[in-house]
């Protein structure tokens with residue numbers, strides 16, 4: 367057999383590429399390396415701007431030429447880094463060499479030794495990860511997540527008055543409305559949205575073991591913690607003052623746990639919508655030209671929700687692994703986080719793909735209100751709860767002598783199919799006040815939805 371040309375091993379880089387391309391801008395190896403170059407360049411510019419060690423501030427043209435290494439970062443730089451790394455066997459050292467090479471091209475060799483000055487690789491790496499993860503979450507993942515929430519909000523409003531039989535334990539239960547049930551999910555997703563939006567992105571910049579030892583020996587009089595803080599904050603990150611060699615990654619654990627939490631709520635949504643589809647509550651809108659089953663021509667399969675379910679499982683597993691392993695590092699550092707963090711894009715990629723599929727799936731379903739009403743009409747026994755609760759109120763108010771309302775209704779309804787006529791007959795014979803009796807006689811399963819409709823308003827206006 368002829369070997370295939372080199373193939374992507376991950377489906378994210380294969381069949382799902384289009385759905386996750388935007389993440390690659392930030393969370394690919396090239397995205398990381400571009401951020402590393404940016405941090406190295408900005409540190410160099412910071413040192414010279416402050417005339418550290420007798421250096422002079424670069425002219426704006428020189429600074430712009432140096433920054434062009436970041437803004438014009440492309441295939442040539444990717445290839446050059448690979449060449450350097452083939453020799454250094456150290457990815458951050460390769461970045462340093464790339465910056466030094468640019469300095470040489472710009473005639474700035476006199477400041478070459480300020481490249482990567484007093485830095486350990488983690489100083490560059492942790493800031494680069496904070497920058498790229500922040501960009502990926504804020505510019506790619508969150509917009510997609512907000513899009514799904516907006517679509518769900520719309521469904522919650524559209525179906526707020528669509529009465530539906532509930533199914534606790536999969537069995538007929540006190541009715542609700544489809545809109546209210548969707549609103550529950552929106553409320554949950556929006557709480558987590560607020561938490562994710564409030565996430566901190568921390569950075570350390572304090573040398574090989576975090577105590578500024580090399581910095582102090584090079585310039586004992588400089589206020590290195592203040593410099594470190596100013597530099598980290600100038601990148602839009604939150605300064606972490608106290609770490610070992612590595613940034614402690616607690617912010618990452620918090621962020622990934624929140625995204626995994628959102629993923630689990632979305633997983634619950636995907637399996638519920640799948641179940642409603644199988645119950646006939648949602649119809650799937652056939653897509654022109656699409657095939658459901660390769661052999662059963664009648665089928666429209668809920669593949670969007672199934673794909674989302676699987677991708678959320680993968681994503682949550684990876685996010686959990688990141689959140690639990692990144693917070694440990696032996697003594698002042700081990701290198702496991704380096705390898706683990708290379709998979710942040712994979713974890714977020716599966717999540718993004720799931721969001722994409724849920725968004726598409728939601729656009730391809732339509733509520734079958736008649737199916738919902740038919741189900742309500744064949745389950746009058748759910749009114750057993752209504753009747754026993756009204757009797758309790760009547761007994762308490764002194765308008766009824768019934769001794770055990772629950773047992774009475776249990777006798778009538780448990781495990782039985784009851785029709786409208788049975789209930790009318792039962793209620794008519796009850797020893798309760800007239801007003802309560804009329805209220806019960808007027809009740810139907812589809813009207814027994816409490817405050818379901820108005821509860822949708824708990825969502826408030828979209829943000």
Ligand SMILES: O=C(O)C[C@H](Nc1ncnc2c1ncn2[C@@H]1O[C@H](COP(=O)(O)O)[C@@H](O)[C@H]1O)C(=O)O
Pocket residue numbers: 455456457458485486487488491611699701704705706708
């Ligand atoms: O500033 C330093 O480098 C200090 C050094 N600690 C290190 N910190 C950060 N990166 C380091 C470290 N050590 C190795 N490397 C390089 O990390 C790369 C690991 O590659 P991979 O296993 O694919 O994740 C791979 O390129 C490695 O060469 C220490 O001795 O404490």
